[in-house]
Amino acid sequence: MPTTLAPFxxxxxxxxxxxxRRESRYxxxxxxxxxxxxxxxxFQFTGDVLRLHDSHAxxxxxxxxxxxxxxAAFANGAPYALRVDIESRGARDRLHQIGAxxxxxxxxxxxxxxxxxxxxxxQRPELYMAxxxxxxxxxxxxxxxxxxxxxxxxxxxxxxxxxxxxLDKTLMLRAAELERDLPLLxxxxxxxxxxYFWNEEGDEAKHRAYLQGLIDDPHMLPLxxxxxxxxxxxxxxxxxxxxxxxxxxxAHDHDRGWHVLIGEPAFRGKAFLTAWFPAIQHYQFLxxxxxxxxxxxxxxxxxxxxxxxxxxxxxxxxxxxxxxxRAMLVMLLRERFFGEHLLLPDxxxxxxxxx
Numbered sequence: 447m448p449t450t451l452a453p454f455x456x457x458x459x460x461x462x463x464x465x466x467r468r469e470s471r472y473x474x475x476x477x478x479x480x481x482x483x484x485x486x487x488x489f490q491f492t493g494d495v496l497r498l499h500d501s502h503a504x505x506x507x508x509x510x511x512x513x514x515x516x517x518a519a520f521a522n523g524a525p526y527a528l529r530v531d532i533e534s535r536g537a538r539d540r541l542h543q544i545g546a547x548x549x550x551x552x553x554x555x556x557x558x559x560x561x562x563x564x565x566x567x568x569q570r571p572e573l574y575m576a577x578x579x580x581x582x583x584x585x586x587x588x589x590x591x592x593x594x595x596x597x598x599x600x601x602x603x604x605x606x607x608x609x610x611x612x613l614d615k616t617l618m619l620r621a622a623e624l625e626r627d628l629p630l631l632x633x634x635x636x637x638x639x640x641x642y643f644w645n646e647e648g649d650e651a652k653h654r655a656y657l658q659g660l661i662d663d664p665h666m667l668p669l670x671x672x673x674x675x676x677x678x679x680x681x682x683x684x685x686x687x688x689x690x691x692x693x694x695x696x697a698h699d700h701d702r703g704w705h706v707l708i709g710e711p712a713f714r715g716k717a718f719l720t721a722w723f724p725a726i727q728h729y730q731f732l733x734x735x736x737x738x739x740x741x742x743x744x745x746x747x748x749x750x751x752x753x754x755x756x757x758x759x760x761x762x763x764x765x766x767x768x769x770x771x772r773a774m775l776v777m778l779l780r781e782r783f784f785g786e787h788l789l790l791p792d793x794x795x796x797x798x799x800x801x
Contacts, residue, residue, distance in 0.1 A: 450523070451477075451491045454611065457518035460510070461607035461616050462576040468511065470518035477519065479511040487511040491519065496562070497531040505536025512537060513546055516562045517573055521611050526564040526787055546570060565784040571732045574608050577601060581734050589665070594687040595699050597664050605669070606729040610721040612791075615673040617725050619681065622668035624661060628654055630670070630677055634709030643745060644707060645770070665689060671722055678713035681706050681726055683733075686741055694743075694766050695775060700736040703743070720791040723758055728789055731780050738780045743773040752776070759788045 453474045460466035468486065470479050476499060477489040487501035487508060496519060501508055512532060519528060530547055532538060538559040541547040546567055547560035571578035582598040606619040622631075632653045634640055641647040646656065660668045665688035671679040686692055686701035704726055708714050730740050744751045746765050752774055756762065760776040767773070782788070 451519060452523050454518070454522045456609075456614065457521060457611060458609040458616055459514035459517040460573055461609055462574060462604050462618075463572065466510065466572065468514035470514055472518070472522070477515050479514045479518075487515070489515050491524070494525050494527065495529045495531060495558075496524075498533065501534075505534050505540065508532065508534050508537040509540040509546075512541060513567065513570065513573065516546070516567055520564040520567065521609070521790065528562045530559050530562050532559050544570060564787055564789075568728070568784060568789055569732065569735070574606055574728065575732050576603065576605050576607075581736055589688050592688055592692065594665075594685065597685060600661075600664075600667060606725070606732070608725055608728070610673075612717060613673065613721060615721075617721050618672045618674075619669045619726070619729055620672070622657060622661065622670050622680070624654070624657055627670055627677075628657060630709065631657055631680060634680060634707055637709060639711075640707045640709065643748060671726075673713070673718070673721075676710075678710040678718070679706060679708040679722065683726070683730060690768070691741060691743055691775075694768075695741070695763070697741075698739060700734055701739045701741055702730040702733075702737050703741045704730065719754065723754060724783075724789045727758070727778060727783055731783060740778045740783075742776045743768065744776065746772040746774045759783055759786060 451472060453472050455471050457470045459468045459470065468479050468481050470477060472491070477491055477496070479486045486503045488499045490497045490499050496515060501511065503511055512530065516528065520526065538547065542549060542560060547562050548566070549560045550558055567573070582596070585596045586593055587596045600621060602621055604618050604620045607616055609616050628650065632650045635644060635646045635648070635653055657668060660666045660682065665685045667683045669681040669683060670677050671681055682705040684703050686697045686703045687699055689703060691697070691703060706726065727740055731737055742755060742760065744755065752762070755776050758778070759782050760778045763775040763777050765772060765774050
């Protein structure tokens with residue numbers, strides 16, 4: 447990443463939680479964080495140091511403002527490790543406690559409270575998720591002869607949101623609703639480009655039964671993806687242990703998997719792909735911190751999708767035969783996703799950016 451932060455007029459943090467939502471802007475001199483239009487804190491950005499310039503917020507509010515400033519800085523070109531200078535002990539202690547800051551070796555010196563790492567900050571669920579109560583308690587259940595953890599109930603509405611700087615739009619994932627989303631799904635499933643890979647074309651009654659079945663299935667979560675208020679795609683997120691993929695590899699308790707279709711042709715370009723592709727992985731890792739692996743099973747002849755998966759950090763494990771297709775098993779590790787900063791496109795690559 448570049449070592450200088452380019453000016454930006456708007457970045458939205460805590461986008462999925464209206465009561466926490468903050469906006470940041472950077473004019474080349476000050477990075478200002480606001481809430482509801484009211485300034486909370488301003489920071490100076492120099493090299494690898496983010497230094498608090500001014501704030502009248504209490505310790506609790508300042509901790510959130512600092513998280514928003516870091517989120518905005520990392521998303522807009524700052525180095526992936528920033529030293530943070532804030533004098534508020536309460537805010538520092540809170541940021542240390544949740545891992546948003548790591549203490550400096552030998553303790554705080556010269557006002558430096560610690561170092562913020564993008565790989566850690568991006569794992570704070572409250573920045574991107576609508577709910578962040580922590581992992582669901584572990585208890586085992588049996589489904590169709592498969593032993594697996596009992597899964598939490600499904601949420602309604604928006605479950606994940608993240609501001610995309612290069613589009614200046616907010617990417618949102620929300621739980622699919624039968625009556626609201628059936629017309630969309632029906633139209634998308636009958637698009638020839640989608641039907642070629644999904645093989646689910648048909649009448650509305652078929653798609654009604656299809657979507658209702660997923661809504662009722664505890665191991666599946668159908669999601670509608672939107673940029674701002676414009677729906678463009680459909681995702682299915684599943685727990686691999688109860689899924690049809692489980693017999694084909696050593697599935698762990700909290701492995702996740704996903705399927706995707708981009709229904710609107712206008713949203714099939716690279717700028718959109720670099721936004722939604724890593725976002726769906728980000729959502730799955732944040733939904734339960736025990737999820738260490740995400741798997742996929744694209745058609746083995748879907749060359750473009752497999753190439754995109756490879757660029758997104760997925761490893762090709764093996765080919766295998768589903769009843770309905772020859773598939774490629776791919777897998778993404780949590781450590782690689784966050785450690786290699788795969789949430790954002792690689793703007794330093796000499797050739798084509800990561801997509």
